[in-house]
Amino acid sequence: MENPSDSQIGIFLCRCGRCISGALDVETVAERSLSLPNVTHVQVEDFLCTKEGMAKMKNAASLFSLDKAIVGACSPLLYLDKFRSAFGQVGVSRNMVEMVNLREQCGFIHWKHPKLATVKACDQVRMAVAKVNVMSPSFEGSVADLEPEICNGCGVCRDVCRTKSIRITNPPDKKWKRVAIVNGKTCTHCGACVAACPNGAGDMGPHLSDQVIAQIDAVADPGSSGDLDKPRILVFACNWCTYFTADLAGVMRLEIPPDFLSIKVPCCSEIDPEWILKAFARGIDGILVVAGTQQSCRHDHGCMRSKKRIALINTLLMRLGLGNKRLKVCWVGPNEAEAYVKEVSGFIQSMVALGPSPLRLRPKEGVGQVSSIKQDRLEPEEDDRVRSEPPLVIPFEGAP
Numbered sequence: 001m002e003n004p005s006d007s008q009i010g011i012f013l014c015r016c017g018r019c020i021s022g023a024l025d026v027e028t029v030a031e032r033s034l035s036l037p038n039v040t041h042v043q044v045e046d047f048l049c050t051k052e053g054m055a056k057m058k059n060a061a062s063l064f065s066l067d068k069a070i071v072g073a074c075s076p077l078l079y080l081d082k083f084r085s086a087f088g089q090v091g092v093s094r095n096m097v098e099m100v101n102l103r104e105q106c107g108f109i110h111w112k113h114p115k116l117a118t119v120k121a122c123d124q125v126r127m128a129v130a131k132v133n134v135m136s137p138s139f140e141g142s143v144a145d146l147e148p149e150i151c152n153g154c155g156v157c158r159d160v161c162r163t164k165s166i167r168i169t170n171p172p173d174k175k176w177k178r179v180a181i182v183n184g185k186t187c188t189h190c191g192a193c194v195a196a197c198p199n200g201a202g203d204m205g206p207h208l209s210d211q212v213i214a215q216i217d218a219v220a221d222p223g224s225s226g227d228l229d230k231p232r233i234l235v236f237a238c239n240w241c242t243y244f245t246a247d248l249a250g251v252m253r254l255e256i257p258p259d260f261l262s263i264k265v266p267c268c269s270e271i272d273p274e275w276i277l278k279a280f281a282r283g284i285d286g287i288l289v290v291a292g293t294q295q296s297c298r299h300d301h302g303c304m305r306s307k308k309r310i311a312l313i314n315t316l317l318m319r320l321g322l323g324n325k326r327l328k329v330c331w332v333g334p335n336e337a338e339a340y341v342k343e344v345s346g347f348i349q350s351m352v353a354l355g356p357s358p359l360r361l362r363p364k365e366g367v368g369q370v371s372s373i374k375q376d377r378l379e380p381e382e383d384d385r386v387r388s389e390p391p392l393v394i395p396f397e398g399a400p
Helices: 026-033 051-063 076-088 103-107 114-132 156-160 192-196 208-220 242-251 273-281 302-319 337-354
Strands: 009-014 039-045 068-073 097-101 144-146 166-169 179-182 202-204 233-238 260-265 286-291 327-331
Touching (some): 009 026, 009 051, 009 114, 026 039, 026 114, 051 068, 068 076, 068 114, 076 097, 076 242, 097 114, 103 114, 103 242, 114 208, 114 260, 144 179, 156 166, 208 260, 208 273, 233 242, 242 337, 286 302, 286 337
Parallel strands (some): 009 039, 068 097, 233 260, 233 286, 286 327
Antiparallel strands (some): 144 202, 166 179
16 A cells, blocks of 8 residues: 555546535635645636546646546546546546545535535545545456455355355465455455455455545544534445435435535445444444445345344444444435435434434533634534525536
8 A cells, every 4th residue: 555645636626617616615625625634736627527627637637746636526426437537648547536526415415505515525525535545556456355364264255245256265375274265357346245254354445444444534533523513424325326316316406414424335235344333433423324225236135234234233332332323224226316315314313313422522511622623624604694596507518
């Protein structure tokens, strides 16, 4: 893995006409991004998806010797591949390019509260920077990676693999040892083997677990805390199903309270108990896993595996004194935007009623200053104006 201190990260933010800038303060997001670790360049443009916009990003990447890039624009399901190809032309590895969904999953769903949307956008960028800081180029593609030095050949991963892509064998140099080997040609990147491994020998390349934990640390860090009376919630969404559903909710301008941040994973069956326990230990109040339905699951029974895993983790959380209401799994189909909004909004309301997590760091009454927890963090004003109409959307035909 690369040393994060050697990284040169560039952040490129898109106004998207007024689709984004009409719903949140892009310039403020840019200003706050400059202070994030290893960020050496921040640039705001009207339309990054055009040939002119991509040319400007490539020029900046060459001029400032960037080796990693973050694009804050629309959904990564739309343009991530094109942005990665553009940066690849100037020597930036495709796997070192990330996107922040500022349009569908921020501006569009929080358009009534522009200041709160700006706050959330700042945290989204903060999480993306934390993620790319632990990323390194991978030439193996998106397949499961099992560490032979840790693997003991128990066979659990082989048993849960629906594509039969894993076999147990003896390494030529260590005939006495049994290890799991993954067939990269048939692996579908569902992550079930990684989550099921009792020894922690698996990971989804490149270094997915490190990336998720980095994002959790970024949002759970006191430096990114807002109003301590508001819940801090993480929503895990499946890349192939419910992330699209979340985008659809934004396109439909369905309103959701802005008290949550999303983490996209290849499959909800991949969610590692370590991620959940790490988040709660860092003071997250609630975690909602929005899995796809069994009919829509790209990895067959991934949604059912997530159900069993969450039930087991809730048993552990109850023994730790956190109860069984702070972690929930639900199932939403790819076209069920209203159901997605209902589940997320309902979970937020339940966390408000339940109150802060017992593990959440809170200053003692009369001791310390709340401002010390809010440093370097844009805070919404109390008189934040509530919009009565969605932001102006300017049709744009120049995008490729």
